[in-house]
Structure formats: C-alpha cells, structure tokens
Amino acid sequence: MEFARVIGTLVATRKYEGLEGVKFLIVQPLDKALRPKGRPVVAADGTGQAGPGELVMVVASREAALALPVKFVPVDHAIVGIIDEVDLPGLTPEGGA
Amino acid sequence: MGTEEDEVYIGRVIGTVVSTIKDKMYEGRKILVVEGLDLEGKPESKYWLAVDVVQAGVGDRVLVLDEGNSARQVLGEEPNGPVRAVVVGVVDEVEVKA
Numbered sequence: 001m002e003f004a005r006v007i008g009t010l011v012a013t014r015k016y017e018g019l020e021g022v023k024f025l026i027v028q029p030l031d032k033a034l035r036p037k038g039r040p041v042v043a044a045d046g047t048g049q050a051g052p053g054e055l056v057m058v059v060a061s062r063e064a065a066l067a068l069p070v071k072f073v074p075v076d077h078a079i080v081g082i083i084d085e086v087d088l089p090g091l092t093p094e095g096g097a
Numbered sequence: 098m099g100t101e102e103d104e105v106y107i108g109r110v111i112g113t114v115v116s117t118i119k120d121k122m123y124e125g126r127k128i129l130v131v132e133g134l135d136l137e138g139k140p141e142s143k144y145w146l147a148v149d150v151v152q153a154g155v156g157d158r159v160l161v162l163d164e165g166n167s168a169r170q171v172l173g174e175e176p177n178g179p180v181r182a183v184v185v186g187v188v189d190e191v192e193v194k195a
Contacts, residue, residue: 032144057128063168063181081128083114083115091112092140
C-alpha cells in the first residue's frame with residue numbers, strides 16, 4: 001500500500017459486470033515524503049467517500065479488487081483509506097529520493 | 098506502483114498514518130510507514146504503508162511482508178481484505194557474508 005493524492009474524477013457509465021456503482025478517481029502516486037512519483041493512475045474508490053485533494057492509501061495489484069463490493073473485478077488500484085494525519089519522524093532528507 | 102514482486106523485505110519504520118475512513122480490514126490496526134533498506138542498511142526509494150502485527154515503532158528495523166495471500170493469512174478474520182503489506186517481525190541483527 002502506498003500514499004496517493006486524489007487529483008480528479010472519472011465517470012464511466014458502461015462498465016464491466018461487477019463494477020456497477022463503483023466510483024473511479026484519478027490519483028497521483030506519492031513517494032514516502034509525499035512528493036509526486038510516476039504517472040497518475042485510475043483507482044477504484046473502496047471507501048466510497050474520497051474526493052479530489054485528499055491524501056489516501058492505495059493498494060495495487062490483485063488486492064485492489066478485494067476493496068470493492070464484488071471481488072475479482074478488473075481493477076488494479078483501489079483506495080482503501082482516507083488519511084487524516086501522517087507523522088514521519090524517521091524520514092531522512094536523503095531517504096526521500 | 099503495483100510492479101513490486103511478492104517478497105519479504107527488510108525495512109525501517111519511519112512514521113505512522115492515521116485514517117478514520119478505511120476498509121474494515123484496517124479497523125483497529127496500526128498502519129506504519131516503512132522505508133525499504135538495502136543490505137547495508139541504506140534507505141531505498143521503495144516504501145510501504147504496512148499493517149503492524151508485532152508492535153513495531155518508529156526507528157525499528159523490521160520485516161515487511163508484501164504479498165496478499167500471506168497478509169490475509171497473518172491477519173485472519175476477513176478472508177478477502179485488501180491488504181498486501183504487513184510488518185511481521187522486528188529485526189535484531191543481519192549478517193551478510195561475502
């Protein structure tokens with residue numbers, strides 16, 4: 001699981017079976033110092049309550065589908081939590097690279 | 098993201114995360130920020146938000162499991178929860194020869 005920032009929304013009316021009612025968001029993956037890392041990805045919102053601007057936890061690969069009401073649907077990233085607070089006392093400046 | 102191999106890694110706990118709205122598999126569990134370490138103990142860019150089951154704290158060198166089936170087995174209860182990364186041990190010593 002990694003940090004990501006929600007940067008947008010996506011609407012898809014026609015979706016694969018099992019994905020009805022699932023909300024999709026565009027998220028920017030972040031590194032451990034909360035800086036953008038790599039390209040934005042589409043993530044299914046397992047919480048149903050995330051929105052643009054929020055810092056979230058994202059799980060990737062097969063476990064992403066397990067965050068949704070119907071398991072084993074075709075998604076590769078899912079939001080599993082909305083982060084209220086991050087405390088990083090052990091983060092070293094050079095460690096953030 | 099999502100391209101890591103399924104492995105157990107050595108990492109260091111660098112922080113904690115507080116989240117109220119989350120999947121029920123995370124309820125009542127501590128979530129740690131763990132950075133990956135190389136064999137010399139130097140931080141790598143790789144990191145995990147990992148569920149803690151061994152009462153690890155910031156600064157501890159730990160074993161991080163990053164594989165879904167094992168994670169679900171360790172956490173029990175909910176057999177289909179979306180968790181991959183779990184802190185499963187606190188490392189006392191690592192010795193690498195040659």
